[in-house]
């Protein structure tokens with residue numbers, strides 16, 4: 001059986017990019033010196049940080065550097081894992097959700113942001129941040145920056161603000177599919193690109209046929225990618241359930 005969302009499948013995906021001469025950059029390096037034909041690998045470590053450690057090792061073996069965004073919550077923030085991943089040459093970023101944590105109070109949210117930044121900077125070099133979607137929350141974490149400016153905190157970029165999606169194709173595994181408009185409530189960007197990609201094999205096919213643009217940001221959640229059959233099945237059932245709920249919420253948002 002050819003299962004999708006396994007570490008093996010992720011490895012095949014990376015090989016496909018290599019096959020047609022894409023380079024890889026961390027988000028930080030891309031901001032400083034973008035390459036012409038490049039994939040920015042962004043990983044949102046929502047939970048199960050050990051899966052991210054596996055991803056990090058796999059990429060290191062292939063000579064690839066990626067960006068890992070960790071949350072401040074105990075089931076994501078694991079200093080030993082963060083340090084190991086950084087040591088392999090990957091970038092560590094802060095996956096913030098303070099608007100949600102502060103119940104929409106921007107001043108409290110900024111204070112929490114600062115405290116968490118200090119906590120993260122005790123373990124790793126942090127130059128970039130990325131919002132956590134908090135799909136079930138009524139607060140959009142990005143809204144913190146309507147009032148404040150992250151550049152004042154030694155942060156050089158946030159993927160939702162500092163990437164030109166007219167040029168860079170954004171692909172995400174949110175909702176366990178690569179093009180699931182309806183289940184992406186917040187994890188979406190304004191862009192002229194549209195590809196109907198149902199699974200990773202289809203994505204690999206498009207890559208090998210050289211049908212994708214030169215610059216791509218690929219966002220994955222490593223907790224969704226499991227070789228182990230039990231964990232893989234658990235994630236599949238959970239994701240289907242979440243998609244149902246999100247479809248419902250997203251329809252309500254549109255009204």
Ligand SMILES: [Zn+2]
Nearest residue numbers: 044046132133
């Ligand atoms: Zn997230």
